Amino acid sequence: MGAAPALPEVLTADQVLRSADYLVRAQEPDGAIPWFPGGHTDVWDHVECAMALTVTGRTVPAHAEAARRAYLWLARSRHADGGWPAKFRQGAPVTDLREANHAAYPAVGLLHHLLVTGDAAFAERTWPVVESGLDFVLGLRGEHGEILWARSEDGSPGDHALLTVCSSVHHALRCGAALGARLGRERPAWTSAADRLETLINDREDLFADRSRFSMDWFYPILGGAVRGVAAKERLQDRWERFVVPGLGVRCVSDQPWVTAAESAELVLALAAMGEREAGTRVLADVQHLRDAEDGAFWTGYQFAEDVRWPVERSTWTSAAVILAVDALSGTTDGSRVFLHTWDGV
Known part of the structure; x- marks a missing residue:
């Protein structure tokens, strides 16, 4: 047992646990965690929710069991190609x-699970999920080593790569290689592919489809660990005023008066990776207007020109992102090292 993450100036441990309770209530009998109760599920957001439940599972055993069920669902729901x-x-x-980022992200979640729980037997049990997912991803490599965004219904690869996707895949390849090393399953090809992506993300942004109006393309290269140091600071400073609305949070897209709690929390993860705890705490505090005080769930976003919550939904992955941001800023669990990129030697 351990304490739940908290930032006294933003969220208490009890408030974090209540937000996680919402994820448990949304989970379906087979283990899937949909966007909201009765909604659809996608693997990337499902894994994000599982990570949040792993964090709070140190305090609430039912959360830990829900996280395990979520990871076991991945093995049962795979496509034949991984x-x-x-x-x-x-x-x-x-x-x-x-989609490539869906196939890659279980590697991040399962390294995170091992770091938090120390459960090497569960990591061994779920290793095939990581291996098949990352092998699927490497099957989508383009001419320069970029990862094409998806494989279509007829099996053909996508015709372009996305910066956010490749940044997330870079993170996953690093995590998968680290998990493999802990299990005695070295995967140098994953490290090599991550090295190549890091070079492309830093030096060849022109290879990726233009999604520069999306804030994720701004901070995900940092969140995913490909851009660091001075380059990371310069990247954030260059577009800060375009995307950050003081007192409200982070815009999803630069040309719309719409802030979202998930983009705000994910920017916080990037700031935590840079050691910018004060700025991260401030951004996370700004988005608390989207927290439902009754049960702790977070509304997805707020359209501030119309003064309305939009969409009118409380997405599970939004609450999960906030929980992970609190953990990254507080360093409560060793799982936070997945986002701080300091898992070596843990």
Whole structure:
């Protein structure tokens, strides 16, 4: 047992646990965690929720069990080629499109689970999920080593790569290699692919489709660990005023009066990786207006020109992102090292 993460100036441990309770209530009998109760599930957001439950599972055993069930669902829901359908509804896939970032992200979640719990037996049990997912991803490499965004329903690869996706895949390849090393399963090809992505993200942003209006393309190269040091500071400073709305949070896109709690929390993860705890705490505090005080769930976003919450939903992955941001800033669990990029030697 251990204490739940907290930032006294933003969220108490009890408030964090209540936000995690919402994820448990949303979880379906087969282990899937949809966007909201009765909604659809995608693997990336499902894994983010599982990580949040792993963090709070040190305090609440039911959360730990929910996280394990979420990871075991991944093995049962895979496509034959190692990827996952991009969308599930009530346990059934609704498309055969398989996205690269979905296939990669279990590697991040399962290293995180091992760091928090120390459960090497569970890591061994779920290793095939990591291996098949990352091998699927490497099958989508483009001419320069970039990762094409998806494999379509007919099996053909996508025709472009996305900076946010490749940044997340870079993170996953590093985590997968680190997990493999702990299990005695070295995967130098994953490290090599991550090295190549790091070079492209830093030096060849022109290779990626232009999504510069999205804040994720701004901070994900830092969150994913590809851009660090002076380059990271310069990147954040260059677009800070374009995306950050003081007192409200982070815009999803630069040209709309719309802030979201998830983008805000993920910027906090990037700031935590840079050691910018004060700035991260301030951004996380700014977005607390989206927390539902009744049960701790977070609304997805706020359209501040119209003064309305939009969309009118409380997405599970939004609450999960906030929990992970609190843990990264507080350093409460060793899982926070996944986002601080300091897992070596743990």
